[in-house]
Each structure stands twice: as structure tokens, then as C-alpha cells.
Amino acid sequence: MIHTQQLTRTFESGKETVEAVRGIDLDVAEGELVAFLGPNGAGKSTTLRMLTSLLPPTSGTATVAGVDVTADPAGVRSRIGYIGQKDGAGHNYRVWDELLMQGRFYGLDKQRATARADELLGTLDLEGMKMRKVSTLSGGQKRRLDIALGLIHEPALLFLDEPSTGMDPQNRANLWDHILRLREEFGTTIVLTTHYLEEADTMAERVVVIDHGRIIADDTAQSLKAEQAGDRITVTVGADDLPTAREVVAQAGTEVQEVSADGGTAISFRVDAGPVALPRVLHTLGDKGVAVNAATLKQPTLDDVFLNLTGRSLREGAEA
Amino acid sequence: MSTILDSAATSARIAHRSVLGDIKAVWTRETLTILRDPFSLVFSLIQPLVFLGLFAPLLAGVADDGLGFGSTLQFFLPGVVVMITMFGTSMTGANLQFEIMTGAFERILATPLARQALLIGRALKELTPLVVQALIITLVAVPFGFDLHPAHIVVGLLILGVFGVGVGALSYALAIATRKNEWAFWAVQQSLLFPLLILSGMMLPLETGPDWMQALSKVNPLTYIVDAERVLFAGTFDDSAVVYGIVAAMVTCAAGLWVGVRTVTKSIL
Structure with missing residues (x-):
């Protein structure tokens, strides 16, 4: 589903050159649930933005859902779903309008978009919210609407950037119920970034630890803990x-x-x-x-793994 | 220009997509804000009427060329139409900035929509109520001695549309460039808007102004737009001012889209 070779990205900030991502080699197979774990500024989001074609790589290649991100960014975008850190739904819009427009943006015809929107409102417990203005929804409802928007075109590959940041434990659990059900029902491949250790530990099957723009470990949480900390x-x-x-x-x-x-x-x-x-x-x-x-x-926790790998605690990094 | 062509080529690869369809989709979403809240449209219609009603009599008194109020309107009304176009389209970025802040912009960026459609669709949305506004103030002016030339007005509005898409695209790029501080958008927008308007001879004729003002007005694309609108609203096609106006509109549009699409593809939100 994803294949990258020596993917890098540098940013020019003033006279300085910042190497945000320094050579990522990654393969993700169909149906996997992968979490990118690392402190803020480690390069997780930059990597995700390159994989979703939102940011062109400085060098290296990435093939996502069978399409090269540099050669055909729009092709990548039409095959994947992306749920960002902030609210995807426009605050001044009604729930139903945003869902239908999103369907149209992905090239669904009206009938299909209507059917999908109805279906998603049901699955994501948003029935009765159709005509509500997005700005009046609660945090948890907004997040579920974002998921609905990301799934309108039934992508086989879904990217989530820090999906549960700022959510209370109950809403976070609810969000994960939806993500896991999606996976079970449709076999969707899911790639997400997180700096919540517990989340990567309990939810993801495969944890890719990223630090200073490099992958420093890549395995199941269990193996990582057994090998790196014990x-x-x-x-x-x-x-x-x-x-x-x-x-x-x-x-x-x-x-x-x-x-x-x-x-x-x-x-x-x-x-x-x-x-x-x-x-x-x-x-x-x-x-x-x-x-x-x-x-x-x-x-051990994944924090022990990170500590063992880098000599730093991820918790300190996450708070900074 | 290559970025525009590249992204156009990639969208074409997906069979059912076209840039025009994408533009229409973006425009439709933006226009929903007006449809769902029609009061904003009513309010925006009153504004240019107030401006015309309060400003034109004053100008008539100053000018007093003996030709009456009708001739003042003939000079002033095309200027007001250009002005509301500038006000409207230069605000394209303000609505965008709100959606950059909340996150909706990023979600839309992640869809396969053609990049130039994102800019054009938004600019066209700002132009939509302007067409209605322009028609209403023109019709209101008729009883006061304004000569109506419908075919010419249509051509005039088309030129303004092309020009407005360019201004809208520049405003869009400005919103992305200033996404970290909202006030910077307004600072730049306001400090460019008024000099451009005044130096186009839109409100007051520049013939009586100093040389440096006249020189600046020559490099202001808006001058050519205003001149073209005046000629067209007066019912003339056969004038070099119309050609200059069309060229100025097309250059502004191309430059705006080039800058805009580049900003969208190069920026990191």
C-alpha cells in the first residue's frame, strides 16, 4: 500500500536549512494498522504530509496506493482519505452540506454522495445532526464528522494526523471504536501519527518510532518492548x-x-x-x-523503549 | 506557469474530473454560505447604494460641468462597480484565512480538486453577489439620467470578472502567506487597496492631479479597468480603452493565478 525509498524533506527557514525528514524507508502492506510515534518535531507529520501528497518531498520516492506522490499527486489524493489535526468541517456550514460537497470534491455523483452521507451519519452516531451548523457541534461530534468526511469516497487507505489530540478519554475510546470497526468491516489500511504512548501501545499493531527525521525502530509494540526494554x-x-x-x-x-x-x-x-x-x-x-x-x-512501556533507543523520555518531548 | 499546467495535466488523468467541474464544485460550496444566510446578501446590496447615493451628489456639486446629475453618474457609477469588485474580491483571502485557522482548508487541500480550481472557485464566489449588486445600482441610476447599454454592461462585467479572479487569487495567496497573523492580512490588503483605488481615477479624475500621481496611475492595472468600464458603460465598444482593459484584466488574472497556485503548492500549513 505504501512504499518509500530514502524519502527526505528539508525546510529553508531564513539562512538555516532544517532537515525535517532524513531518509525514510517504509513499507506498509494492505490492511495494516500503523502508528508513527515520536516527540513533537520528530518528522511524523512531515512524513505524513509527503505520503498524502500535501508536501512534495525534497528527495527520494514514495508510492502510495499504487501511485507516485510526485508524478501524480491528485491521483494519490483521490485514492486516500486524510483526517488532519484540526476540524475538517467548515464551521459556517451545515453538516449535511459539507458531506455532500466532500462527495462532490471526490467526484461522486449526487446519488452516491447522498447514500454515503446517510450511511456515514448512521455509523458515526450523527443522525439528527444533518441540518446543524458545524460550529454548534461538540468536540466529539466534530471529530466524528471529520472521520465521515475522510471516508465519504471509501478509501482503501486512511491517514490520521494526531486523531485524538485534545480529546477526553471517553471520546478517545469512542473514536477508536469507530476506527477499529472500520478496519474490521472494510479492511481499511490505517496510518496514524500520535505522541500518546498508550494509544500507540494498545491500538496499533505496528509502531514506527520516528526521531530526528529517521525511523529508529519499527515493530509490534510487544516486540519493541521485549527487545528494547524487557x-x-x-x-x-x-x-x-x-x-x-x-x-x-x-x-x-x-x-x-x-x-x-x-x-x-x-x-x-x-x-x-x-x-x-x-x-x-x-x-x-x-x-x-x-x-x-x-x-x-x-x-516496559513504549516510553522505556524510546528512552532506551534515544536516551530521552518521550513524555518530556511530548510536553515541550 | 508550469505548476498550473502540471496540476491540470494530473487532474485530467482521472477520467471523470475536469478543472471546470472542480471550479463549479468549489464555487458551489462557497456559495452555500450565502444561500444559508441570505441576509448577508441583502445587506451587501444596500452598501453600494448608500455609497452611490451619498457620494455622487457631492461629486456633482464639485464638478458642476453644467451637464447635470446624469453625466456625473455616467462618470461615477462605473467607478463604484469597480470599487465593489475590488472590495469583494480582495476579501477572498479573509474567508480563506478563517478556514485555514479551523482546518477546513487542509481537508479540502487533501481532496483531488485541481489547485487552480480552489482559487478560481473562491474568487468567483466573491464575484457572484457583485454581479447582482452592479445590476441593481445600475438600474437604480437609470431614473436619474443614467444611459443604460445592456450589451456593453455585460462585456464590462466579464472584464471585471476576469480581473476579479486575478485579484481574488492574489488575496488568496496573501491569506496563506500571512496565515500566522491575521492582522497582517488586513494591513497589507488595506494599505494596497486604497492607493490602488485612488490612483485609478475611480473616485475623482486624475487629470487635475500632480504628475507623479498620473505617472503612478499609468502603471496601475486598475486604471485601465476603470477606463474600460467608463467607455463601456457609456455605450462604446470601439475604443482602445476597451482593449487595454481586456489586456489588463487578463494579465492580472494570469499573474494572480500563477502566484496563487505557486503559493498553494509550496506552502506548508
Whole structure:
């Protein structure tokens, strides 16, 4: 669905040249759900804008939905749906008018546009909003209308730029219900950008971590976490049991660290598949007569992955 | 010019699309704001009438060439029609700026609409009520001794239309260039609009003005438009002023579209 080779984009700002995207190689297959994750200014949106043909690349190539973005930008635009960060629907317009006009912009005839608009109002819980002025809709309703506008021509590939920024948790969950249902029903390929870690973690099947205009990791959230950070078990034991505990831990995991803690010494170590390893380790320790005073399992988040890859926390970056 | 041709070529590749169809689609969406809120149209119709009604008698008193109010109208009315065209089309960007701010512009940019259709459609929307306004003030002026030449007025309005699309496209480009600060759009629009209007001899004749003003008016495309409208509203086709007016309108239109389409394709919102 998407194939890029060494895609770059530089901006001239005054005398400075800013390299926003520095050589992105990316392949997205049909039906995938991919999230671009990275701090603000990492190049996620610039990449998305090049893939949607809104911004011509400085160098490199990109084929999107079978069409080259530089050679035929209008061809790309007619085959994809794009939902931007801000309100897509014009504030001074009525809901129904915007839907019909959007259909016309994509070349649907009136009958088809009407049928699609009706259908989408139903799927996106916007019935009864037909004649409402867009500016009078709530934030969640506006967002759902944007999705309806992006889907009017039934694109096989949908791009969403920071779809849930500024939404409350309830509306965000609701938005995801709609996105996931769309995928289930029509097999739509979905590419989105986000700086919400939890969102990329729980929703996307594939996470492409972008930093300083480059892809620094690309895998499922689970593999990324397992490979880049790993689960850590911490057991706290008394001084008497420490030598035995050390032996057991050395067998069970890697990257062992010790710190003194309440109730003795806290030994932490990295394991694969923490939930399985934890009871096993505790059992072995018990068998050898070690009294475990406390045990915790910490599973990594994508932030740990990002921290491990870049030495920076994504949370700090997102707030800046 | 190559960007205009490139995007025209790409839209042609998709069978059912045409630039004309795209222009019509953009125009239709923009015009919905008037249809859904007709009061704005009524209000905009009153404005030029007030201007004509309050300004023309004063000018008649100053000029006092002994030919009466009818001749003053003959001079002044084409100027008012040009003025409302300038006011209307130079505001194209103001409506656009609102949609850049809210995000609707980006959504429309992401559709396969031809880039030049985005500009032309919006400019034509600003021209639509102007045609109605121009016809109404012309008809109102008739009982006061204004000679009506319908065929000439139609040609005059066509020239204004071509010119207005150019001005609208420039206004559109200005809105994109100043998208980060709204006041800059108005600062540039206002500080260009009034000198251009005055230096076109639209309100007061420039023959009595100093040389530097006359020299500036020679390089002002609007001067040729105003001259052409005066000749046409007076019922003459056979005058070089009409040709100059057509050329000025076409040059403004081409330059405006070139700048406009370039700005749309090069800008990062």
C-alpha cells in the first residue's frame, strides 16, 4: 500500500536549512494498522504530509496506493482519505452540506454522495445532526464528522494526523471504536501519527518510532518492548538469604542490579516473559529456603523503549 | 506557469474530473454560505447604494460641468462597480484565512480538486453577489439620467470578472502567506487597496492631479479597468480603452493565478 525509498524533506527557514525528514524507508502492506510515534518535531507529520501528497518531498520516492506522490499527486489524493489535526468541517456550514460537497470534491455523483452521507451519519452516531451548523457541534461530534468526511469516497487507505489530540478519554475510546470497526468491516489500511504512548501501545499493531527525521525502530509494540526494554523482576530478600538469592537470579535473568531497600536488598533483573518467569523464580527461591519479603514485576512501556533507543523520555518531548 | 499546467495535466488523468467541474464544485460550496444566510446578501446590496447615493451628489456639486446629475453618474457609477469588485474580491483571502485557522482548508487541500480550481472557485464566489449588486445600482441610476447599454454592461462585467479572479487569487495567496497573523492580512490588503483605488481615477479624475500621481496611475492595472468600464458603460465598444482593459484584466488574472497556485503548492500549513 505504501512504499518509500530514502524519502527526505528539508525546510529553508531564513539562512538555516532544517532537515525535517532524513531518509525514510517504509513499507506498509494492505490492511495494516500503523502508528508513527515520536516527540513533537520528530518528522511524523512531515512524513505524513509527503505520503498524502500535501508536501512534495525534497528527495527520494514514495508510492502510495499504487501511485507516485510526485508524478501524480491528485491521483494519490483521490485514492486516500486524510483526517488532519484540526476540524475538517467548515464551521459556517451545515453538516449535511459539507458531506455532500466532500462527495462532490471526490467526484461522486449526487446519488452516491447522498447514500454515503446517510450511511456515514448512521455509523458515526450523527443522525439528527444533518441540518446543524458545524460550529454548534461538540468536540466529539466534530471529530466524528471529520472521520465521515475522510471516508465519504471509501478509501482503501486512511491517514490520521494526531486523531485524538485534545480529546477526553471517553471520546478517545469512542473514536477508536469507530476506527477499529472500520478496519474490521472494510479492511481499511490505517496510518496514524500520535505522541500518546498508550494509544500507540494498545491500538496499533505496528509502531514506527520516528526521531530526528529517521525511523529508529519499527515493530509490534510487544516486540519493541521485549527487545528494547524487557520485563524486570525485583525481589527483596534479607541479608542471610542474599547469597542464595544471587545464585537463583543469575540463572533466571540478566542485567542484575542490587540496591538496599526496606527489608533487605532489592535485586532486580531482566527476564523474557515476566508474567511466566515471576512465579517460577519465586518457586525456586522458596524451594531453596529463601524468604522473599517483596516481589514486583515491571513491564516496559513504549516510553522505556524510546528512552532506551534515544536516551530521552518521550513524555518530556511530548510536553515541550 | 508550469505548476498550473502540471496540476491540470494530473487532474485530467482521472477520467471523470475536469478543472471546470472542480471550479463549479468549489464555487458551489462557497456559495452555500450565502444561500444559508441570505441576509448577508441583502445587506451587501444596500452598501453600494448608500455609497452611490451619498457620494455622487457631492461629486456633482464639485464638478458642476453644467451637464447635470446624469453625466456625473455616467462618470461615477462605473467607478463604484469597480470599487465593489475590488472590495469583494480582495476579501477572498479573509474567508480563506478563517478556514485555514479551523482546518477546513487542509481537508479540502487533501481532496483531488485541481489547485487552480480552489482559487478560481473562491474568487468567483466573491464575484457572484457583485454581479447582482452592479445590476441593481445600475438600474437604480437609470431614473436619474443614467444611459443604460445592456450589451456593453455585460462585456464590462466579464472584464471585471476576469480581473476579479486575478485579484481574488492574489488575496488568496496573501491569506496563506500571512496565515500566522491575521492582522497582517488586513494591513497589507488595506494599505494596497486604497492607493490602488485612488490612483485609478475611480473616485475623482486624475487629470487635475500632480504628475507623479498620473505617472503612478499609468502603471496601475486598475486604471485601465476603470477606463474600460467608463467607455463601456457609456455605450462604446470601439475604443482602445476597451482593449487595454481586456489586456489588463487578463494579465492580472494570469499573474494572480500563477502566484496563487505557486503559493498553494509550496506552502506548508
